[in-house]
Amino acid sequence: MGITTVFFDLDGTLLPMDPDLFTKNYLELLAAKLASCGYEPKLLIDTIWAGTAAMVKNDGSRRNEEVFWEKFVEVYGDGALADKPVFDAFYRKEFQELKDSCGYNPKAKETVSRVREMGYRTILATNPIFPAEAVESRIRWAGLDPADFEFHSSYEKIGYCKPNPCYYRDIQKQRGLRAEECCMVGNDVTEDMVAETVGMKVFLLTDCLINREGKDISVYPHGGFEQLLEFLS
DSSP: OOOOEEEEOOBTTTBOBOHHHHHHHHHHHHHHHHHTTTOOHHHHHHHHHHHHHHHHTOOSSSOHHHHHHHHHHHHHOGGGGGGHHHHHHHHHTGGGGGGGGBOOOHHHHHHHHHHHHTTOEEEEOOOSOSOHHHHHHHHHHTTOOGGGSSEEOOTTTOSOOTTOHHHHHHHHHHHTOOGGGEEEEESBHHHHGGGGGGTOEEEEEOTTOBOTTOOOGGGSOEEOHHHHHHHHO
């Protein structure tokens, strides 16, 4: 069976960015927003990290959103759930300032458009640690539209995170796909190329390469957007 569906990572793949700078600015903005509700910045940031770690360890029995807020309530109590609308407002407004922390590559939109013209189904497979509002914003920052993808992962939709192979299996199950008809395109060797272990084909986009373990990337098809299109042709 040939490839019918292309999974695209977002951060560092379709949306160029320095992940450390983005995370730093994100947490500073969020802490400033929540300070008005009485959240001390350091404890808040530590709690966000703890919630993120819990999502990464999630076993699929619950959605990541539930796991995150369970951890948040452990620290702040049930009353903290009343502040969820403040988080929602943050993602609609202040979060948008983070666009300046990201780059822009017009080839991302051109490539996704070309891939769709070639007849492939497209899925946005970003690590689901953010709510849909934040994911959809970042899609737009890349010059794309959420409608360019038949599915985009967010913390409301999935109970796993990368690099857990079950993350990829979950999307396939939700979309009625078989692993052998899917190709994962991403810039992170650990988080994205692990899709190969579930039977997917992979392509390593090297423009914003992340290779924390220093693996030999020659074992993967790799290159820029032009090489990706050649690979899919």
